[in-house]
Amino acid sequence: MKEDVSIIKVEKLVKRFGDFNAVDGISFDVKHGQLFAFLGPNGAGKTTTIKMLTTLLEQTSGKIIINGSDPQANKDKVRESFGIVFQDPSLDDDLTAFENLEFHGVLYGVEKKVLYKRIESLLKLVDLWQRKDDFVKTFSGGMKRRLEIARGLIHHPKILFLDEPTLGLDPQTRNHLWNYVKALNKKEGMTVFFTTHYMEEAARMADNIAIIDHGKIITQGTASEITKKSRTKTLEEAFLKLTGHALRDESASAADAFRTHARAWGRR
Amino acid sequence: MGAIYVMWLRQIKKYWRSKPRMIGSLGQPILFLVALGFGLGPIFQKAGGGNYIDFLAPGIIAMSILFSAMFNGIEIIWDRQFGFLKETLVAPVQRWKIMFGRTLGGSTVSFMQGIIVFLITLAIGFRPKSAESVILAFIFMFLIALLFTALGTAIASRLTDMQAFPLIINFLIMPIFFLSGALFPLNGVPTAVKIIALVNPLSYGVDGIRAALSGMGQFSFAIDFGIMAAVTAIVLFIGTWMFSKIQL
Ligand SMILES: Nc1ncnc2c1ncn2[C@@H]1O[C@H](COP(=O)(O)OP(=O)(O)OP(=O)(O)O)[C@@H](O)[C@H]1O
Ligand SMILES: [Mg+2]
Numbered sequence: 301m302k303e304d305v306s307i308i309k310v311e312k313l314v315k316r317f318g319d320f321n322a323v324d325g326i327s328f329d330v331k332h333g334q335l336f337a338f339l340g341p342n343g344a345g346k347t348t349t350i351k352m353l354t355t356l357l358e359q360t361s362g363k364i365i366i367n368g369s370d371p372q373a374n375k376d377k378v379r380e381s382f383g384i385v386f387q388d389p390s391l392d393d394d395l396t397a398f399e400n401l402e403f404h405g406v407l408y409g410v411e412k413k414v415l416y417k418r419i420e421s422l423l424k425l426v427d428l429w430q431r432k433d434d435f436v437k438t439f440s441g442g443m444k445r446r447l448e449i450a451r452g453l454i455h456h457p458k459i460l461f462l463d464e465p466t467l468g469l470d471p472q473t474r475n476h477l478w479n480y481v482k483a484l485n486k487k488e489g490m491t492v493f494f495t496t497h498y499m500e501e502a503a504r505m506a507d508n509i510a511i512i513d514h515g516k517i518i519t520q521g522t523a524s525e526i527t528k529k530s531r532t533k534t535l536e537e538a539f540l541k542l543t544g545h546a547l548r549d550e551s552a553s554a555a556d557a558f559r560t561h562a563r564a565w566g567r568r
Numbered sequence: 569m570g571a572i573y574v575m576w577l578r579q580i581k582k583y584w585r586s587k588p589r590m591i592g593s594l595g596q597p598i599l600f601l602v603a604l605g606f607g608l609g610p611i612f613q614k615a616g617g618g619n620y621i622d623f624l625a626p627g628i629i630a631m632s633i634l635f636s637a638m639f640n641g642i643e644i645i646w647d648r649q650f651g652f653l654k655e656t657l658v659a660p661v662q663r664w665k666i667m668f669g670r671t672l673g674g675s676t677v678s679f680m681q682g683i684i685v686f687l688i689t690l691a692i693g694f695r696p697k698s699a700e701s702v703i704l705a706f707i708f709m710f711l712i713a714l715l716f717t718a719l720g721t722a723i724a725s726r727l728t729d730m731q732a733f734p735l736i737i738n739f740l741i742m743p744i745f746f747l748s749g750a751l752f753p754l755n756g757v758p759t760a761v762k763i764i765a766l767v768n769p770l771s772y773g774v775d776g777i778r779a780a781l782s783g784m785g786q787f788s789f790a791i792d793f794g795i796m797a798a799v800t801a802i803v804l805f806i807g808t809w810m811f812s813k814i815q816l
Pocket of ligand 2: 463
C-alpha cells in the first residue's frame with residue numbers, strides 16, 4: 301500500500317454527554333502504516349474518541365473514515381479492519397487463558413492452523429504459556445493485562461487500537477510488547493493507534509503524535525517537532541507545559557488531594 | 569457459523585462448570601412438585617380433574633425452563649459489567665449472529681435444566697404416554713427455552729443497571745407463570761383471567777408439553793406449535809434488533 305494514504309481520517313469530531321463536550325471538534329489523519337500516539341491527561345477524551353472510531357459509540361457530529369468506511373454507516377466493514385486492546389478489562393474470567401484467545405480467534409475468523417501457532421507464540425511472548433489452562437480469575441492484574449494484549453494480537457488487523465496497553469506492566473514486559481508491535485508494524489504494515497501516559501514510550505515508538513486536552517487537540521507532529529515548538533527538551537516536559545500541572549481528574553479522590561497536599565508540605 | 573458456535577459453546581462451558589448453579593436451580597421445581605403434588609393432588613382428584621401429577625408435571629417442567637431462560641439475560645448484564653461484552657461487540661461478525669449464538673446457548677442450558685426436571689418428575693412417579701410423546705414434548709420445551717431466553721436477553725441488552733434486571737424479570741415472570749395454566753386448568757377461571765391466559769404464549773407451550781406427555785391438552789398441537797413458533801420468531805427479531813443497537 302502507498303505510504304501517505306490516510307487510513308484514519310477524522311474531521312471536526314464532537315461527542316457531547318449532556319451539555320459537556322467530551323470530544324470537542326477534533327480533526328486528525330493517521331497515515332497507513334504509522335504508529336500514532338494519542339496523548340492527553342486523564343479525562344481528555346482519548347477513550348471516547350477510540351470508542352467512536354471503533355463503532356462502539358455514535359458521534360454527536362463530525363466525520364470519521366476508517367479504512368475507507370464510515371463506522372456508523374458501515375459498521376461491519378469497519379469492524380473487519382481493526383483490532384483493539386481496551387483500557388478497561390474485557391476478558392472472560394470464567395474461561396481459561398487459552399480459551400479466551402481461542403474464542404477471539406474463532407470470532408475473528410483466524411484459520412485454525414495459524415490460530416494455534418499464534419496462541420502459543422503469543423502466550424510465550426507474554427510469559428503465560430505455563431498458565432494457559434488456568435482460569436483467568438486466578439490471574440494477577442498484570443497477568444490479565446498481558447493476556448489481553450496477547451489477545452489483541454491474535455488476528456493481525458490492518459489497524460490496531462491500543463488504549464493504554466502497558467498500564468500496570470513491568471518494564472520488561474513493556475519492552476517485549478513494543479518490540480513485537482513494532483515488528484508487526486514493519487512486517488505487515490499494520491497501523492497502530494495508541495494512547496499511553498508513559499511519554500518516553502510515545503517519544504520512542506510514535507511516528508506521529510497528537511496531544512488532546514479538554515476534548516481539543518492542542519498540538520500535533522513528531523516528537524521532535526513538538527519539543528521544538530514548545531521549546532522543551534523532552535516530550536514529557538512539552539506535555540506538562542502544554543497541558544499544565546494541575547491534577548486533571550475532576551473526580552480525583554480525597555486521597556489524591558491529600559497526597560498532593562502532603563507532598564506540598566513535605567517539600568518545604 | 570463459527571461465531572454462533574463459539575457464542576453457544578461459551579454458555580455451555582460456563583453452565584457445565586458451575587455445578588452450584590445447576591443444582592441450585594432445581595430447588596424450586598422440586599419444592600413445587602412435592603408441595604403441590606402431594607398437597608393439592610387429593611383435592612384435584614376429588615374435584616374430578618384426574619391424576620394431579622399428570623397435570624402438574626408438565627407445568628413444573630415449563631416453569632423451570634421459564635425461570636432459567638428469563639434469567640439467562642443476566643449474562644449480558646454481567647458481560648457488560650465485567651467488560652467482556654465489548655470484546656464481542658467490536659468483532660467483525662454481524663451482531664445478530666452474536667445475539668443468536670448467545671440466545672441459542674442460553675436456551676440449550678435452560679432446555680437441559682428442563683430435562684433434568686423431567687427426570688425428577690419420572691422419579692416422583694410421573695409416567696408419560698409414550699416414547700414418541702417425549703420427543704414431541706422436548707420440541708415444546710426447547711421452544712419455551714428459546715422464547716424466554718430471547719425475551720430476557722432483549723430486556724437485558726437495554727438495561728445498564730445490574731440491580732434492576734432481577735426486579736423487572738420477577739415482575740414479568742410471575743404473571744406469565746401463574747396465568748399459563750401451569751398449576752391449574754384454565755377452563756374454570758373468570759373471563760378476564762382467561763383472556764390474559766390466552767394472550768400469554770407460555771399457555772401454549774405448557775399445553776403442548778401437557779398434550780404430548782399426559783394427553784390433557786386444550787388446544788390442538790398445530791395451534792400450540794404455531795403460536796409458540798410465531799411469538800418466538802418475533803421476540804428473537806426484536807431482541808436481535810435491540811442488541812444491535814447497544815452502545816457503550
Ligand atoms: N458515558 C459517559 N457519560 C458521561 N460522561 C462521560 C462518559 N464517558 C466519558 N465521559 C466523560 O468524558 C470525558 C473524557 O473521558 P475519556 O474516557 O475519553 O478520557 P480519557 O482521555 O480516556 O482519560 P484517561 O486517561 O483517564 O483514560 C471525561 O470527563 C469523562 O468523565
Ligand atoms: Mg481512557
